[in-house]
Amino acid sequence: MYIIDSPSNNAYFNIATEEFLLSRFPTEDLFLLYVNAPSIIVGKFQNTLAEINLDFVKEKGIKVVRRMSGGGTVYHDLGNLNFSFHTVLGQHDFMDFSIFTEPVLTLLNGLGVPAVLQGRNDLLVEGRKFSGNAKLARQGKMIQHGTILIDSEMEILADALKVNPLKFIDKATKSNRSRVVNLREYLPAGTGTEEMKDLLKEEIIKNNPGAQRYTLTEDDVAQIEKLVAEKYETWDWNFGFSPNYNYRKAIKVPAGFIEVHLDVVKGNIDKAKIFGDFFAAKPIEELEEKLLGQKHEDAEIKKILVSEDLTEYFGKVTLEEIIQLFF
Template structure:
């Protein structure tokens, strides 16, 4: 087994690393560890906008990255350690998460933490979740990866993952917001993610004779950065890949009540309908038609709407006021 400690805290890079390793090491077993700077990692089949507090995420500069596996959205920061097992896909039960969560439990139990695997894929301590796990099968290999909340900023986690569920009607996988906790509440206060890395690395070495450390080469890093730039940093993957959805929102501004309904396909607006009690000088159908084919992305919509005389459709309004109804 190869043990790899990512040299980066960039979520785009680290999520790309998981995919890159499938091709780089098609038959080797791998244990990957990485820590991301503040970021939200959404499941492959999720509607990204329905999982995040977009305004807050943008204000805080939190990266949003879609991963290859299913499951729910999770928040990462420097107080969260991520682990990833890669092995050749065999006759193992794909739905069994225990084999690859057991090393984590072994380490924590030895440290006096009463951690357990509960349900299908969550690790809990005193009925509070500190680790969510997900799986995928691809290119003849299986990846199981998970989080370990050690000392994450819980206030940021809570704010970043509180979208308005009433805005979206879709069939995308929804995240389960259970009670979560930091392991630092059960460990010595000086414990760091580097300490957990060391404990887990020792555990893997002991249980996998012949395992060895592998450092990403300059060529590895260049290939990962290329994949990150072409896929994991793009709007098309992180937002546009979302399942189709219907968006609706209503706001009250000085000019009146505005309500917007959108049908969105692969991130692009296919249908738009606007309602309200404002006084429109121009036909709203004109404005609705201008929205067709636009990305459901605030900066793109801002650019489009900034070229239009909105007062003709809504009366005395500002661009910022109208933009609010599309968020």
């Protein structure tokens, strides 16, 4: 078994590393550890826009990354440690999460933290969640990975994941929102993500006597960076890959009430309808037409809106108000 400590705090890089290790790396048994700078990691089958607070995320420069495993959306920052087990498929019951959460629980219990596995894939302490876990299988291999909240910014976590559930209608996987907790409240003073990383490595070495440390080579890093550029930092993967959805939102402006309905297919607007009791000098169908085939993405929608005299459609409105209508 190889133990790999990621050299990067970049979420695009670390999520790409998981795919690289699964698809292009010869060794099957691996234990990877990484810590990401502020980021939101969305499950493979989720509707990204429905899971994140877009305005807040943009304002704070939080990265949004879709991962390969299923499940819900989590927030990462430098106070959250991620661990990832890679192995061949078929050695364990794929539905059972407990095999790979066991070392974490043993370590924490040994430190006096009353942590337990609850349900299928959450680790809790006194009823509050500090670890979410997910899995994936591909090409005869599997990954099970999880988070460990140690000292994260809980207010930012909550704000970044705060959404209006009424805007989207879709069949995407929904997140299971829970009460969360930082382990800092329970750990001996001075135990941060770095210390926890070392303790976890020791625990893994104890259980796997042949385990060796492996440092990603320049060639590994180059391949990972290629995956980042081609996939993990693209809008097409992080947002456009979302299952098709219907979007609706209404706003009240001085000119009246405006409501938009969109059908979004593979990230692109397939149908657009705008209703309301506003005064329109120009038929609203002209604006609807211009939206068709465009990405449901802020820069793209903004480009269309700035090229129009919006007051001709809506009466007294601002560009900002109309942009708000679309997200």
